Amino acid sequence: xxxxxxxxxxxxxxxxxxxxxxxxxxxxxxxxxxxxxxxxxxxxxxxxxxxxxxxxxxxxxxxxxxxxxxxxxxxxxxxxxxxxxxxxxxxxxxxxxxxxxxxxxxxxxxxxxxxxxxxxxxxxxxxxxxxxxxxxxxxxxxxxxxxxxxxxxxxxxxxxxxxxxxxxxxxxxxxxxxxxxxxx
Amino acid sequence: xxxxxxxxxxxxxxxxxxxxxxxxxxxxxxxxxxxxxxxxxxxxxxxxxxxxxxxxxxxxxxxxxxxxxxxxxxxxxxxxxxxxxxxxxxxxxxxxxxxxxxxxxxxxxxxxxxxxxxxxxxxxxxxxxxxxxxxxxxxxxxxxxxxxxxxxxxxxxxxxxxxxxxxxxxxxxxxxxxxxxxxxxxxxxxxxxxxxxxxxxxxxxxxxxxxxxxxxxxxxxxxxxxxxxxxxxxxxxxxxxxxxxxxxxxxxxxxxxxxxxxxxxxxxxxxxxxxxxxxxxxxx
Numbered sequence: 507x508x509x510x511x512x513x514x515x516x517x518x519x520x521x522x523x524x525x526x527x528x529x530x531x532x533x534x535x536x537x538x539x540x541x542x543x544x545x546x547x548x549x550x551x552x553x554x555x556x557x558x559x560x561x562x563x564x565x566x567x568x569x570x571x572x573x574x575x576x577x578x579x580x581x582x583x584x585x586x587x588x589x590x591x592x593x594x595x596x597x598x599x600x601x602x603x604x605x606x607x608x609x610x611x612x613x614x615x616x617x618x619x620x621x622x623x624x625x626x627x628x629x630x631x632x633x634x635x636x637x638x639x640x641x642x643x644x645x646x647x648x649x650x651x652x653x654x655x656x657x658x659x660x661x662x663x664x665x666x667x668x669x670x671x672x673x674x675x676x677x678x679x680x681x682x683x684x685x686x687x688x689x690x
Numbered sequence: 691x692x693x694x695x696x697x698x699x700x701x702x703x704x705x706x707x708x709x710x711x712x713x714x715x716x717x718x719x720x721x722x723x724x725x726x727x728x729x730x731x732x733x734x735x736x737x738x739x740x741x742x743x744x745x746x747x748x749x750x751x752x753x754x755x756x757x758x759x760x761x762x763x764x765x766x767x768x769x770x771x772x773x774x775x776x777x778x779x780x781x782x783x784x785x786x787x788x789x790x791x792x793x794x795x796x797x798x799x800x801x802x803x804x805x806x807x808x809x810x811x812x813x814x815x816x817x818x819x820x821x822x823x824x825x826x827x828x829x830x831x832x833x834x835x836x837x838x839x840x841x842x843x844x845x846x847x848x849x850x851x852x853x854x855x856x857x858x859x860x861x862x863x864x865x866x867x868x869x870x871x872x873x874x875x876x877x878x879x880x881x882x883x884x885x886x887x888x889x890x891x892x893x894x895x896x897x898x899x900x901x902x903x904x905x906x907x908x909x910x911x912x913x914x915x916x917x918x919x920x921x922x923x924x925x926x927x928x929x930x931x932x933x934x935x936x937x938x939x940x941x942x943x944x945x946x947x948x949x950x951x952x953x954x955x956x957x958x959x960x961x962x963x964x965x966x967x968x969x970x971x972x973x974x
Binding site for chain 1: 703704705707710712719720723724730
């Protein structure tokens with residue numbers, strides 16, 4: 507992240523903030539979309555978060571920590587906005603047509619559906635840890651720092667999330683094996 | 691490939707599904723909002739990092755004692771009017787009372803001279819409303835406002851009739867929504883309140899000191915000073931009418947409420963009501 511850009515935005519330079527928004531918005535949108543599993547809601551949350559980031563920028567002490575600080579504001583916006591937007595999200599999925607066999611595609615769809623449902627059942631705080639660690643690539647120590655939680659808490663949230671997803675995944679596989687057994 | 695690898699691959703595929711491209715409209719909305727959103731001031735006092743030498747500490751301590759002593763002396767010294775020799779008060783003429791500065795209304799920087807305002811008619815929502823001649827119509831509603839999806843306020847929603855002041859410093863919006871028969875205005879506002887602010891206020895049920903009476907086209911309603919904006923609500927024929935100014939009460943000298951009341955004074959319900967476009971569910 508360009509430190510100079512952050513400093514200029516922090517001192518009220520709207521053009522610098524616009525540049526900053528263009529640099530970080532896709533990353534932030536990606537994180538919000540994965541935590542919330544709803545692109546429309548993620549868009550609303552992203553807007554809230556970016557305006558909050560603008561308002562609170564003068565409080566940011568270390569411009570080098572901008573990204574982690576922005577993640578924290580985004581995740582807090584997810585926590586704040588998700589409960590009030592329990593709307594049905596339509597997930598449209600496009601699978602590559604020339605990569606795998608039909609059976610593989612079927613399994614892939616089944617796995618993802620199962621993971622999707624399991625992920626939606628997770629509490630938001632577990633989803634946030636999972637996404638920041640596995641998608642944003644932050645080490646658990648950094649995840650804990652971003653979320654303002656102890657390292658042990660981050661670790662246990664990741665553990666519970668992974669366990670739930672794994673259980674769903676294995677259930678999907680078991681069902682598929684059963685189906686293949688019946689067809690065979 | 692073992693089970694762990696299969697699971698890892700499936701999880702990765704699940705996480706990487708979909709596009710992360712931020713919709714351009716979202717960025718435009720943010721940048722527009724930033725133009726009218728002031729940054730918070732950082733009032734924290736920076737901590738001293740270098741230790742102060744001992745002689746400097748002594749000097750500082752003496753300086754503090756002197757300052758406190760002088761302040762205490764000036765506060766505790768008896769005033770000339772205490773022992774009978776009262777200070778003559780300035781003569782007040784009953785015939786020409788000077789206006790008290792506290793009662794004199796502070797002029798708002800925005801025109802509330804409503805006869806000069808331009809009239810805007812919203813067939814969708816069934817009302818006409820004026821807006822200052824130098825303001826512009828920012829958004830014409832292209833869809834119905836719905837509860838609860840639109841209650842989490844998006845100032846740039848296409849469900850709102852929105853007017854913006856020159857320089858985008860402040861904006862007003864108006865809309866209406868059908869509610870179930872029997873819904874009361876207070877109940878609706880209480881249901882709307884926690885959705886309309888983030889974080890939700892803890893006092894949505896009572897909103898002490900934040901709600902005052904308001905009038906629109908002869909109908910009584912409520913004007914609520916939310917933390918981040920100021921909104922007025924009216925219930926007429928099972929329909930809630932809302933007019934909002936997207937700034938908190940103290941944003942302009944004289945208060946945002948006065949500007950909102952000016953808007954309300956220009957608002958009239960259309961005789962035929964809103965054009966049919968489907969009723970939205972009530973929050974109650």
